[in-house]
Amino acid sequence: MRRTELLLGERAGRLDWWRSAACRTSDPEMFFPVSSVGPGHDDVARAKEVCASCLVRRQCLQFALATRQAHGVWGGTTEEERRLSAPSRAGHGGRRAEEGAADVGAVPGQAAGAARALPGTPA
Numbered sequence: 001m002r003r004t005e006l007l008l009g010e011r012a013g014r015l016d017w018w019r020s021a022a023c024r025t026s027d028p029e030m031f032f033p034v035s036s037v038g039p040g041h042d043d044v045a046r047a048k049e050v051c052a053s054c055l056v057r058r059q060c061l062q063f064a065l066a067t068r069q070a071h072g073v074w075g076g077t078t079e080e081e082r083r084l085s086a087p088s089r090a091g092h093g094g095r096r097a098e099e100g101a102a103d104v105g106a107v108p109g110q111a112a113g114a115a116r117a118l119p120g121t122p123a
Contacts (some may be wrong), residue, residue, distance in 0.1 A: 007071060010058035014098065017060070017063075018055040018056070018059075018060075018063075020055055021052070021054060021056050021060060022050050022051065022053055022055070022056075023047075023050050023054070025049075026050050029074045030043045030046050030050075030073075030074075031043075031047045031072045031074075032045045032071060032072040036078065036080070041065070044073060044078060047073040048076050048089035051075060051076035052076060054076075057075050057076050058075065059075075060074050060075040060076075061074060061075025061077060061082075062075070062077065063075075064077070064082060065082060065086060067088045069082070
């Protein structure tokens with residue numbers, strides 16, 4: 001087997017996490033509420049409940065950090081929670097999320113560089 005085939009197989013293995021996501025059958029709007037107050041607060045709580053039982057929650061969070069997802073609930077965290085916990089890009093820890101990018105790849109069916117896939121929707 002050629003090295004290229006091995007690398008493609010390795011990349012495909014890293015993408016398989018999304019197929020096991022608990023949110024695949026959930027309403028995607030629950031993960032992207034318009035507001036974090038009122039009805040949106042309830043959506044966030046329900047989305048986090050789905051994430052709490054997800055077997056690939058860690059990979060989902062790594063993907064969100066690596067692709068700088070600015071909106072929605074990913075890996076059981078809101079955009080504000082991710083922003084508060086992410087290391088500063090200006091400091092020494094700024095490469096942490098970027099290093100994770102090599103581990104998580106992109107959502108299947110998504111073009112390279114496109115980082116707006118919705119949890120709960122097929123690729």
